[in-house]
Amino acid sequence: MEGNLNRLLELKKWRNSVLPIVRVSYVMQEENKYEQEEFFEKWKDKVDIIDYQCLIDYKDWNVLKEPEELPLPEIDFQCLNPFREILINYNGDIFPCCNNYGYYMPIGNIMEIDLVQAWNSDKMKGLRNSILNKSLCKVCRNCVAHNSIQ
Numbered sequence: 437m438e439g440n441l442n443r444l445l446e447l448k449k450w451r452n453s454v455l456p457i458v459r460v461s462y463v464m465q466e467e468n469k470y471e472q473e474e475f476f477e478k479w480k481d482k483v484d485i486i487d488y489q490c491l492i493d494y495k496d497w498n499v500l501k502e503p504e505e506l507p508l509p510e511i512d513f514q515c516l517n518p519f520r521e522i523l524i525n526y527n528g529d530i531f532p533c534c535n536n537y538g539y540y541m542p543i544g545n546i547m548e549i550d551l552v553q554a555w556n557s558d559k560m561k562g563l564r565n566s567i568l569n570k571s572l573c574k575v576c577r578n579c580v581a582h583n584s585i586q
């Protein structure tokens with residue numbers, strides 16, 4: 437895979453093109469937590485975006501627990517996703533983020549409401565507020581509980 441990516445980057449350079457925008461993602465895990473700097477040094481002069489993400493354990497993601505069953509994170513958790521993006525699925529269904537847990541909070545369908553309505557919906561506002569006031573709604577609390585930042 438790395439070979440293919442390097443080939444793509446060579447082609448992009450050869451064509452002197454700004455596209456495609458290339459992002460590499462580092463999924464932080466116990467096994468690689470000391471390699472972040474090395475990863476950055478390896479890609480910093482090659483790609484457009486270097487992204488660091490936490491590993492999310494999806495093994496029981498189909499079981500949504502009640503907030504009382506899940507402790508709030510000990511760290512100062514912040515999620516930017518619902519403040520900068522919204523997801524429209526292949527069939528037009530709209531969700532607050534691209535995380536699987538976001539599928540538990542359908543906002544509507546693009547054939548019935550427009551993006552501005554979805555963005556300003558009570559559900560989106562409630563979810564954003566729960567992040568800002570650190571209470572974390574049910575969906576986000578389940579998401580965070582399965583996140584390797586814990």
Ligand code: SF4
Nearest residue numbers: 515533535537576579
């Ligand atoms: S479910 Fe909540 S915490 Fe998880 S990515 Fe989506 S908005 Fe962020």
